Amino acid sequence: MITTVERVAPSTRRGVELLLLLVAIAIVLLAWVSVDLTRTGAVPAQIVPVGGGLLFLAVVVHVVLRWRAAYADPLLLPLTTCLNGLGLVMIHRLDLARNKLGADGDAYRQLIWTALAVALAVAVLVVLRDHRILRRFTYVSMAAGFALLLLPLVPLLGQTVNGSQIWIRVGPLSFQPGELAKIALAIFFAGYLVQTRDVLSLAGRRILFFTFPRGRDLGPILVAWLLAVLILVFEKDLGSALLFFGLFVAMLYVATERVSWIAIGLVLFGLAVAFALSTFSHFQTRVDLWLDPFSPTSLRRSDQLANGLWGMAAGGLTGTGLGQGRPWLTSFAESDFIFASLGEELGLFGTVAILVLYLLFVERGVRTAIGVRDGFGKLLAIGLTFSVAFQVFIVIGGVTRVIPLTGLTTPFMSLGGSALLANWIIMTLLLRISDQARRPMAETPAAAPQSAAPGAAEATQVVRLP
Amino acid sequence: MSELTLTLLRLGLLVLLWLFIFSIAGVLRSDIYGTRVSRRSQRGSGRAPTSSPARPAAGAATVTPQPQGRSRRAAKRVPTSLLVTEGPLAGTSLPLRASGIVIGRNPECALVVDDDYASGRHCRLYAADGQWFVEDLGSTNGTFLGRDRLTQPRPVQTGSTLRIGRTVLELRS
Numbered sequence: 001m002i003t004t005v006e007r008v009a010p011s012t013r014r015g016v017e018l019l020l021l022l023v024a025i026a027i028v029l030l031a032w033v034s035v036d037l038t039r040t041g042a043v044p045a046q047i048v049p050v051g052g053g054l055l056f057l058a059v060v061v062h063v064v065l066r067w068r069a070a071y072a073d074p075l076l077l078p079l080t081t082c083l084n085g086l087g088l089v090m091i092h093r094l095d096l097a098r099n100k101l102g103a104d105g106d107a108y109r110q111l112i113w114t115a116l117a118v119a120l121a122v123a124v125l126v127v128l129r130d131h132r133i134l135r136r137f138t139y140v141s142m143a144a145g146f147a148l149l150l151l152p153l154v155p156l157l158g159q160t161v162n163g164s165q166i167w168i169r170v171g172p173l174s175f176q177p178g179e180l181a182k183i184a185l186a187i188f189f190a191g192y193l194v195q196t197r198d199v200l201s202l203a204g205r206r207i208l209f210f211t212f213p214r215g216r217d218l219g220p221i222l223v224a225w226l227l228a229v230l231i232l233v234f235e236k237d238l239g240s241a242l243l244f245f246g247l248f249v250a251m252l253y254v255a256t257e258r259v260s261w262i263a264i265g266l267v268l269f270g271l272a273v274a275f276a277l278s279t280f281s282h283f284q285t286r287v288d289l290w291l292d293p294f295s296p297t298s299l300r301r302s303d304q305l306a307n308g309l310w311g312m313a314a315g316g317l318t319g320t321g322l323g324q325g326r327p328w329l330t331s332f333a334e335s336d337f338i339f340a341s342l343g344e345e346l347g348l349f350g351t352v353a354i355l356v357l358y359l360l361f362v363e364r365g366v367r368t369a370i371g372v373r374d375g376f377g378k379l380l381a382i383g384l385t386f387s388v389a390f391q392v393f394i395v396i397g398g399v400t401r402v403i404p405l406t407g408l409t410t411p412f413m414s415l416g417g418s419a420l421l422a423n424w425i426i427m428t429l430l431l432r433i434s435d436q437a438r439r440p441m442a443e444t445p446a447a448a449p450q451s452a453a454p455g456a457a458e459a460t461q462v463v464r465l466p
Numbered sequence: 467m468s469e470l471t472l473t474l475l476r477l478g479l480l481v482l483l484w485l486f487i488f489s490i491a492g493v494l495r496s497d498i499y500g501t502r503v504s505r506r507s508q509r510g511s512g513r514a515p516t517s518s519p520a521r522p523a524a525g526a527a528t529v530t531p532q533p534q535g536r537s538r539r540a541a542k543r544v545p546t547s548l549l550v551t552e553g554p555l556a557g558t559s560l561p562l563r564a565s566g567i568v569i570g571r572n573p574e575c576a577l578v579v580d581d582d583y584a585s586g587r588h589c590r591l592y593a594a595d596g597q598w599f600v601e602d603l604g605s606t607n608g609t610f611l612g613r614d615r616l617t618q619p620r621p622v623q624t625g626s627t628l629r630i631g632r633t634v635l636e637l638r639s
Contacts, residue, residue: 016493023486030482034475074497075490082486321476346480353483360490373574 013074014066020078021058028054028085031322035093038323050111054085057118064122068129069435073368076434079361080412080427084114084420086354087413089322090334090341097328106334106415113417117424124428131433135376138191142224145184148177149231164407165235178232178240179422182247182387183429185228189248190379192221193255197375201256221252233276238283239394239408243387245269250386255379290404304331308340308399312351319347334415336407339399355396358411362389365430371437381433384426545598545624545637548591553633554580562637566592569630570603583607583631589616597621598637600628607631 029051036044044050058081065072092107102108128134134141152158152165159167159174167174193200196217204213225248232241249265252258276283289298293305307330314325327333327341334341343351365385369378388411395414398405409419548567549559560567560577567576570588579588585605592599601619602609609616610629622628628635 013493013497020486020489020493023482023489027479027482027486030475030479034472034479037475038472075493078486079490318477318480321472322479324472324476346483349480350483353480353487356487360487360494363494375574 012070014062014070017065017074017077018059018062020075021062021081024078024082024085025051025055025058027082028089031086031089032092034321035089035096035323038321039093039096053111053115054081057115061118061121061125064125065431068125069431071435071438071440072431073364073434073438075360075364076427076431079357079364080424083354083357083361083412086342087338087410087415088114090327090338090345090413091415093323093345094328094334094341096323097326109417110415110420113420116417117421120421121424121428124425125432128429128432131377131380131429131436132374134187134380135191135194138188141184141191142188145181145188146227146231148181148184149228151177152235153231164237166237166240176416176418178235178237179418180425181228182240182243183384183422183425185224185244186247186251186383186387187380188224189221189251190376190383193251194375194379196221197255200252201258221248229272236282237407238276238286239398239406242394242406243390243408245272246390247383247387250390251379251383254382286404286406290398290401293401304337305399305401305405307331308337309401311340312343312400315344315347315350317348319343319345319350321345335409336395336405336414337399338410338413338415339396342413355392358389358392364434365389368430368434368437372433373437377433377436381430384429388423388426543624543639544596545622545626545639547638548577549636549638550577550579551627551634551636553631555633559638562591562593562598564593566590568603569635570605579630579633581631581633584633588630589628591622598623600626605630 029047033043033047036042061077088107088110091110092105095101095105095107100106151168157168158165159169161167166176166178168177199217200213203217228244229241232244249261253261277287285301289302289305292298293309299306311325311327311330314320322345325344327344330337330340339351342354362385365381369381369385372378372381391408391411394406395408395410397403409416411423412420545562547559547561550556568587568590569575569577569579570586571579571584572586575587587603588605589600589602589609592601598621599619600609600611600616600622602616611620611622612627622637624637624639626637
């Protein structure tokens with residue numbers, strides 16, 4: 001048996017991307033038309049300008065991809081467009097129910113944030129030519145991440161909304177800096193782990209079945225990890241604390257291939273939960289609501305979870321149809337509970353479709369991480385992907401009563417500008433890394449060897465930064 | 467709006483959503499990149515003279531006018547591919563690229579050998595002055611060219627054998 005290993009140069013598949021983008025926008029417009037036909041009996045008047053605007057935004061990103069990242073993954077952009085658009089339609093539908101029309105509506109604000117996010121994505125694609133540049137900013141991004149996490153605690157700037165001190169307000173704009181801190185800390189972790197992962201996984205003492213790394217290798221990362229989680233707990237943002245915790249465990253596991261990290265992570269998680277249960281009353285309340293949302297005491301406290309569950313039950317298999325349910329009865333139906341709102345009006349078929357869209361997004365991220373050739377890119381891609389995946393799990397798990405509800409935004413869908421910006425940046429970074437992963441290496445076939453410079457001899461690491 | 471239109475819209479949206487998903491799945495199926503391992507059913511466990519049937523004529527024409535099959539003469543020729551003859555990867559071949567090849571256990575290497583006695587970045591093959599050279603990259607157990615352990619880069623020709631741990635490699639043209 002003779003086997004030959006050769007590289008496969010993929011086609012860029014930008015045409016497929018354009019086609020899928022058009023389908024995604026068609027889905028969004030169809031959803032919008034059916035909302036307005038049901039609620040007002042007429043096709044929305046602004047369908048041409050707004051629909052055209054959406055198409056324009058999507059095509060701009062597509063053209064920039066053709067220009068700056070021709071080999072980038074063809075599926076990420078259509079998936080993101082579809083999810084973002086469905087979120088917009090649901091927010092608009094809730095606006096209609098509350099009679100917040102035109103410029104007062106949440107959908108209007110969200111549309112502006114979407115445009116900003118797309119502009120930012122284009123800027124990242126144009127400015128950042130190679131994701132490996134980010135590795136130079138490993139420690140800078142750690143500092144930036146902590147600065148962003150601490151911003152809401154600054155007096156005058158910070159703002160407490162719904163019991164969590166995670167907002168800052170500058171003039172008319174309010175922003176959640178923790179969302180961007182997620183990206184900065186993912187960059188720090190990727191950069192730090194790629195240079196220490198060998199030491200972390202090899203050097204150390206072996207106790208029972210696990211190899212424990214040495215303190216000086218583990219120290220910085222453990223400190224960063226604990227600090228981030230503690231800040232978030234202090235700000236009473238349990239969802240983000242859980243997200244950071246999971247992100248760090250996952251990246252350590254991927255970097256070192258040691259199962260012991262998962263064990264250590266679970267033990268620490270168990271300790272943290274036991275501590276939180278005995279100390280924080282609001283955490284205790286959430287667990288009670290999760291265990292028994294329909295009991296009279298729970299309903300007196302908060303009927304949010306119960307309403308969401310009844311809403312999804314009312315949807316059944318195919319849903320009540322967009323505009324025909326009553327999702328506004330649930331509080332935060334347009335942010336934390338947007339999945340329940342969509343579940344009521346699109347039914348099981350619709351919600352499973354949305355979950356599959358997220359699954360496909362995550363699959364593309366993991367495929368990118370496997371395909372890219374440099375260790376930093378691998379870790380960054382897996383970290384960013386995992387942050388989206390874990391966020392989906394935390395929020396949708398909370399809404400569907402798999403885990404206690406902790407406030408987090410559904411990526412791309414929920415109302416909220418900062419989360420939308422952060423998730424679009426994550427998507428753009430994945431596009432940038434996937435461009436590197438899929439781009440065929442510049443190589444001449446065997447032939448007679450030319451005299452090559454020593455630096456160019458490493459086939460696997462042709463690092464040429466602009 | 468009539469009830470029928472609304473029902474059709476409601477179901478049509480779900481159908482379109484799932485069609486979108488299935489078309490994405492279709493793209494996934496055909497979206498292949500990275501490396502491809504193609505198998506050719508050829509007997510002889512790599513010992514038979516199977517030197518790259520894909521391009522024998524081109525290699526012979528560009529490098530030297532010598533006819534094939536005469537091993538003394540062929541040994542002078544510039545190698546174009548690397549064949550694993552013994553060890554866990556026996557039977558694998560890969561083309562020599564002008565940019566060079568790094569061999570080792572590290573997944574970033576061009577040839578990743580699954581051999582307990584090989585180092586992460588074990589050795590490399592590179593081209594200089596119209597010849598191919600092999601250089602040990604500070605491996606623990608050494609790289610052997612024929613029977614000699616490498617201490618400095620040495621030129622290799624078609625037919626040279628390299629040993630890395632329990633893996634034996636042969637240069638072919």
